[in-house]
Structures are given as C-alpha cells and as structure tokens.
Amino acid sequence: MAVNGNSVRPKVLIPEKVSPDGLALLKGSLEVHERQGLSADELHEIIGQYDALIVRSETKCTASLLAAGKKLRVVARAGVGVDNVDLDAATKLGIIVVNSPQGNINAAAEHTIALLMAVARNVGAASLSLKGGKRERSKMVGIEVKGKTLGILGLGKVGLTVARAAGGLGMRLSAFDPYANPSLAASANVEILPTMDELFEQADFLTIHTPMIASTKGLIGSAELSKMKPTARVLNVARGGIVDESALLEALEAGTIAGAGIDVFTSEPPKPGDTASKLIQHPKVVATPHLGASTMEAQENVSIDVCEQVLSILSGQLPRSAVNAPIILPEEYRTLRPFVTLLEKMGSLYTQHFSPSNTASQLRTTFDLTYEGSLASANTTKPLFAAFVKGLLSPISSPDSLNINIVNAELVAKERGILVNESRSRDQVEQEGYSASVTLRARLDPRSSSASRTRRAEASTTNSASAGERRKKIEEQVITGFVSHNTPYISRLGRFTTSFVPEGTMLICRNFDEPGKIGVVGAKLGKAGVNIRSMTVAPIETGGEEVGLVGDGSVGEGGAEGEKQREALMILGLDRAVDDVVRKSLIGEEGMLEVSVVVL
Numbered sequence: 001m002a003v004n005g006n007s008v009r010p011k012v013l014i015p016e017k018v019s020p021d022g023l024a025l026l027k028g029s030l031e032v033h034e035r036q037g038l039s040a041d042e043l044h045e046i047i048g049q050y051d052a053l054i055v056r057s058e059t060k061c062t063a064s065l066l067a068a069g070k071k072l073r074v075v076a077r078a079g080v081g082v083d084n085v086d087l088d089a090a091t092k093l094g095i096i097v098v099n100s101p102q103g104n105i106n107a108a109a110e111h112t113i114a115l116l117m118a119v120a121r122n123v124g125a126a127s128l129s130l131k132g133g134k135r136e137r138s139k140m141v142g143i144e145v146k147g148k149t150l151g152i153l154g155l156g157k158v159g160l161t162v163a164r165a166a167g168g169l170g171m172r173l174s175a176f177d178p179y180a181n182p183s184l185a186a187s188a189n190v191e192i193l194p195t196m197d198e199l200f201e202q203a204d205f206l207t208i209h210t211p212m213i214a215s216t217k218g219l220i221g222s223a224e225l226s227k228m229k230p231t232a233r234v235l236n237v238a239r240g241g242i243v244d245e246s247a248l249l250e251a252l253e254a255g256t257i258a259g260a261g262i263d264v265f266t267s268e269p270p271k272p273g274d275t276a277s278k279l280i281q282h283p284k285v286v287a288t289p290h291l292g293a294s295t296m297e298a299q300e301n302v303s304i305d306v307c308e309q310v311l312s313i314l315s316g317q318l319p320r321s322a323v324n325a326p327i328i329l330p331e332e333y334r335t336l337r338p339f340v341t342l343l344e345k346m347g348s349l350y351t352q353h354f355s356p357s358n359t360a361s362q363l364r365t366t367f368d369l370t371y372e373g374s375l376a377s378a379n380t381t382k383p384l385f386a387a388f389v390k391g392l393l394s395p396i397s398s399p400d401s402l403n404i405n406i407v408n409a410e411l412v413a414k415e416r417g418i419l420v421n422e423s424r425s426r427d428q429v430e431q432e433g434y435s436a437s438v439t440l441r442a443r444l445d446p447r448s449s450s451a452s453r454t455r456r457a458e459a460s461t462t463n464s465a466s467a468g469e470r471r472k473k474i475e476e477q478v479i480t481g482f483v484s485h486n487t488p489y490i491s492r493l494g495r496f497t498t499s500f501v502p503e504g505t506m507l508i509c510r511n512f513d514e515p516g517k518i519g520v521v522g523a524k525l526g527k528a529g530v531n532i533r534s535m536t537v538a539p540i541e542t543g544g545e546e547v548g549l550v551g552d553g554s555v556g557e558g559g560a561e562g563e564k565q566r567e568a569l570m571i572l573g574l575d576r577a578v579d580d581v582v583r584k585s586l587i588g589e590e591g592m593l594e595v596s597v598v599v600l
C-alpha cells in the first residue's frame with residue numbers, strides 16, 4: 001500500500017505493549033518502532049520524528065508532547081478510554097485521535113461476570129486463605145446467583161453483553177438507563193426501570209456500566225448505597241469514581257453492603273494509604289488492576305482496529321472511529337459548516353432540555369428533521385444527520401464513545417435505537433430574513449408497543465402524569481433553528497417563539513407570564529455567585545394552549561377548568577454552571593413551572 005505517495009515510509013511509534021496482530025498490518029508500508037519503557041522526557045525528545053503514535057492507557061499524551069510531535073497526524077488508542085490524551089490540544093493541532101470502541105466490550109463484560117462469581121463465592125479470599133495454609137470451608141460459604149436480581153446501571157454495549165451472559169446464569173435482569181434501546185433491552189429480557197431508586201432497591205448485585213462524565217461522577221454515594229439491601233454486592237468494571245470510594249468503604253465496614261468487585265479506581269495505580277488502597281485491602285472486596293480489557297482476544301481486536309485506522313488516516317481517508325474527526329468533508333465546508341454547528345446544538349439542546357437524564361420517564365421518540373428553504377437543495381445532508389446524532393448523545397456520553405462522523409452516524413443511531421426521518425421543504429423561509437432553517441419534531445415512537453416499553457410506560461405513568469399528558473408533552477417537543485451571518489440561532493423551543501444563540505451555559509425557565517419573575521431568578525442566581533450575561537423572554541407561541549389553574553390552585557396544562565393564565569419562556573445566558581440544588585430551588589418559586597440548565 002502506498003501511503004501518501006511518499007517514497008520515505010511514514011514512521012509509527014508504539015511505546016506500550018500492543019498486540020502484534022495489528023502491527024503486522026503496518027509493517028508493509030510504515031516504519032514501525034516498538035519502544036517500551038521510554039521515560040516522558042525520552043518520548044518528548046523523539047516524538048518529532050513520527051507520523052503516528054499508538055498507545056494504551058499508560059502513555060500521557062499531554063498538550064506539550066503533542067505539540068512536540070511536529071509531524072504527528074494520528075494518535076491511536078488501542079482500547080476505548082482516551083482519558084490519557086489531551087483531546088482539545090490534539091484537535092487544535094489537527095491530530096486525529098482514534099480508538100477502538102467495540103474491540104474489548106466482550107472482555108469487559110466477561111470480567112464483570114468473573115467478579116460477580118468471585119464476589120458471590122468468596123473466590124479471592126478463599127484462594128488467599130488456602131495459599132496461606134488455611135482450610136476455612138465454613139467461613140467461605142457463598143451465595144448462588146441463579147434467581148437473584150442483577151441491577152444494571154447503564155445498558156450500553158458492555159451492560160447489554162453482561163445482561164445476556166447473566167441471563168444465561170438464570171439471573172433476573174433490571175436496568176436503569178434513560179437512553180437505552182428498548183428493543184435491545186427486551187431482546188435480552190431486561191426490564192428497564194423508570195427510576196434509579198428502584199434499581200437500588202431491587203438489586204442483589206448492582207453492576208455499573210455508565211461512562212465517566214460529569215453527571216455520573218459520584219453517582220453512587222452514601223444516599224444511593226443506603227437504599228440497597230444489606231445483602232447486596234456492587235460491581236464496577238466501568239471507571240473509578242462513578243461509585244464514591246469513601247462511601248462504599250464506609251458501607252462495607254458498617255455491613256450495609258455485603259461485598260464489592262472492583263476493577264477500576266480513582267487513582268490508578270492507587271497510592272499507599274488512599275481510599276482506593278483501603279478498598280483493595282478490604283476483606284469483602286475482590287479487586288483487579290484494571291484488567292477488563294486484558295484478554296488475548298480483546299488485545300488482538302483493538303490492535304487490528306486501530307492499526308487499520310492509522311493506515312486509513314495516513315493515506316488520506318476518514319477513519320472508522322475518530323474521537324475528534326471532522327464530521328464534514330472539506331468540499332462541503334463552506335455551505336454546510338454553520339448548519340453542522342446548528343444541528344449539533346439542536347440535538348444537545350433536545351437531550352438536555354426535553355429529556356433530563358435522571359429519570360427514564362420520557363416516552364420513546366422518533367425525530368423528524370425538516371430542512372427548509374435553501375437547505376432543501378443541499379447535495380447531501382449526511383453531515384447534518386451526523387451532527388444531530390452527535391449532539392443528541394454528547395450530554396450523556398464520554399468523549400471516547402462519541403466518535404460519530406459521516407461514515408458511522410447511521411450505524412451509531414441504529415445501535416442506540418435513535419430513529420431520525422429527514423425531509424426537505426422549500427416553503428417560505430426567505431420571508432423570515434434568512435434563507436434556510438431546520439425544524440426538529442419529536443413524536444411518539446410507534447416502536448413503543450414493545451414489551452419492555454409498555455412496562456416502562458406503565459411504571460412511569462403510575463408515578464406521575466397520565467399517558468395523555470405525556471403524549472402531549474412529547475408533541476410539544478419542537479426546536480427550530482436558523483443561521484444568520486454564520487451564527488446559529490434557535491427560533492422556536494417547544495411552544496415558544498424566540499431568538500437566541502445556543503452557546504455556553506443557559507438557564508431555561510417556563511413560568512407564568514407575570515411581573516417579578518426575572519427578579520426572583522436574578523436574586524437566586526446572584527446568591528449562588530452566578531452572573532447573567534444575556535436574556536431573552538419568549539411569550540407563548542400564537543395558537544399555543546394556555547395553562548388553566550385548576551380548582552386546587554395546581555397547574556393543569558391546557559385544562560378546561562379554572563382561569564386561563566399565559567406562560568412565557570425565559571432564557572438566560574450565564575457565566576458559569578448552576579448546580580442542581582439552585583435549579584430545583586427555582587422550581588419551588590411561585591409561578592415557575594419548569595427550569596432546565598443546558599450547556600451548549
């Protein structure tokens with residue numbers, strides 16, 4: 001294979017142990033240098049000679065290392081996590097970072113099952129005791145997993161693979177994942193629960209398979225552990241820090257949790273005396289040193305996967321799984337780029353505003369995207385579709401699982417159960433002062449008749465609103481956006497006509513349209529040290545329904561009884577994040593109906 005048409009062969013550096021199966025693919029066209037054991041300084045000194053770098057989790061690809069790599073075009077991570085790569089720096093330097101999001105899924109799932117069984121049957125402690133010359137049979141009596149409930153937090157690729165294997169062991173399967181694909185869940189006999197609390201209450205074993213992102217850091221703390229049975233065991237083969245290590249240690253010591261199987265820690269390797277080390281030493285814990293992906297097969301898979309991608313990039317093609325790859329090809333750049341940004345923002349706004357991650361109560365939806373005006377004659381809408389899917393998933397994914405581009409967007413959407421219909425309309429847009437716009441409508445997914453979805457809908461409707469109200473809520477999930485002077489704007493959000501630039505941290509409040517509301521919000525934010533940078537107030541859209549105050553003073557949307565009251569939407573641009581306590585305290589204020597915080 002001719003790479004770059006150069007007679008000089010590009011060079012690739014591999015400073016960690018990467019399976020030879022992939023490296024063999026490189027040797028025909030690249031100069032391959034395997035140099036394990038380099039110090040950070042040595043690496044820094046030689047990186048300037050290389051066109052590609054292949055790493056696992058130990059090489060720290062800092063901004064300064066990447067900047068020293070003057071010829072570097074690709075950093076390939078032979079595995080999933082790119083925590084050790086400075087992605088922003090790589091993107092700024094035009095270095096593509098690729099990974100292997102599928103290659104070690106089965107290995108991680110099987111390791112979870114290994115820890116499940118080890119914790120259930122005291123395998124670690126019994127082996128240690130026997131090696132120490134003891135024979136403590138009665139002390140090592142375990143429990144069977146058959147008939148027990150496995151609670152799965154995060155039903156993505158690893159979570160589903162674990163579910164299938166645990167089903168084979170005769171376990172009952174429940175999961176909490178607001179974004180799970182219901183048909184995949186049903187096919188693995190997993191019941192999706194409407195709240196996380198139910199998962200904690202039901203689980204005999206709780207297994208964690210979410211990404212490590214801001215919203216999952218410390219997701220399982222003392223409060224959550226206290227909702228679990230004292231006989232329950234916790235497994236973490238995802239990432240250190242999703243379970244609060246101090247809280248878990250306390251619960252194990254207090255006997256309110258019976259055991260744990262842990263592969264990942266907040267500090268790796270743990271420092272002597274830190275909480276991770278204390279957990280590792282704890283008699284009720286089976287611990288492994290981040291071995292989830294350490295099988296011969298997984299290492300072969302990830303090596304072949306990333307080496308193929310290194311070859312693609314060095315020969316000018318788009319890779320399969322680039323963490324920071326461009327969604328758009330250079331020739332489409334001028335016309336579509338601003339709309340790519342708009343679609344990504346619209347997707348992210350949808351997930352954060354209409355589909356909060358702490359409940360599974362939203363009904364499954366299908367998305368209709370309509371490209372209006374001049375956009376209706378675009379040669380391709382693939383980059384727009386890809387940007388929308390990326391935006392939808394970005395608030396709930398870690399950067400390493402967000403490798404969406406025009407090559408793989410349809411596949412990713414399908415895997416995640418996201419149904420998007422695209423259509424074009426040449427109507428009227430010129431009159432609005434811009435030439436093209438995009439409208440997103442979410443509607444009830446006809447697939448929601450599947451068994452698991454029915455269970456989920458039933459469970460959530462008994463908790464809160466009626467099915468009719470829920471349907472209506474979904475029907476109101478409309479976002480329209482346009483681009484003016486290369487800047488994206490949102491012109492409709494739900495029932496409200498508005499105009500704001502979707503950028504930075506924004507507080508979106510739906511409230512009764514009456515005096516004093518801005519003051520109330522401003523005072524609360526001021527107290528929390530948050531400055532308001534911009535503000536837009538949108539009155540209810542013409543033709544939209546007004547809200548009826550029912551007899552008891554509670555709010556009934558579109559209700560026939562009682563006095564009608566107008567609503568407004570207040571959109572505030574903020575200079576920093578607002579924590580959930582402040583957000584929730586605003587909802588308590590009189591006339592404040594809904595408040596969401598979005599980061600765009």
Ligand SMILES: NC(=O)c1ccc[n+]([C@@H]2O[C@H](COP(=O)([O-])OP(=O)(O)OC[C@H]3O[C@@H](n4cnc5c(N)ncnc54)[C@H](O)[C@@H]3O)[C@@H](O)[C@H]2O)c1
Nearest residue numbers: 108154155156157158177179209210211237238292293401
């Ligand atoms: N130990 C190892 O060696 C090893 C190997 C591979 C993967 N991993 C880790 O395993 C985890 C899962 O990987 P994956 O490939 O299955 O990821 P994935 O992206 O396919 O699945 C993650 C799932 O978590 C869900 N989720 C996000 N936020 C949630 C929340 N607040 N509550 C409930 N669910 C939520 C998402 O909707 C998604 O379905 C990741 O943390 C990954 O880094 C570890």
Ligand SMILES: O=C(O)[C@H](O)COP(=O)(O)O
Nearest residue numbers: 056057078079080081293
């Ligand atoms: O992110 C990953 O792929 C896993 O956590 C495995 O990491 P490793 O390559 O360091 O074993």
